[in-house]
Amino acid sequence: MRVNARLDEETGRKLSYLKRAVGRPASEIIRSAIDAYYNQLLKRGAKSAELLTGTGFVGCGEGDIDLSVSYKGAWLNEQHRKHGHR
Template identity: 40%
Template sequence: MSTGTRMYINAYLDENCYHKLEYLIQTTQSNLSEVISEALYFYYERRIQTNRAEKLLQSGFVGCGEAEPTLSENYKSEWSDMMRKKHDNG
């Protein structure tokens, strides 16, 4: 974050949000700016992760492979069988 850039915010909060903000300030022993900055950081990170997951799902890459439904349970034996077949055919 750039140390030279600052923005002043004027916001109206309903009573519920106000009490949550006051609680965070008191319990974290932070000031208003620190709480808002951290809240924005977490909200931004959550949105970025959501967008990445959506893009991955939309890409068609997730779920594009085919395998037995029990693969997660018996992947080791499946791998061994596959390797055995590959090396037996030489």
């Protein structure tokens, strides 16, 4: 993919500095920066998922394979079993 980006003066200076410091073309520096940012976001997402599952906020359960469509009937049956018909 070809990208054409406009940089403000300060960001342009930073890019020029990086090109001189590492001796690499702008495209390579930008690719590396995108990879680093992408990996940072993936790690943050993994930490969020671990936090949710570790606290018990997200979990799993067992039930009938069609429970998502038959839950009302199952709930009513359980209520009748517990409390009888009222």
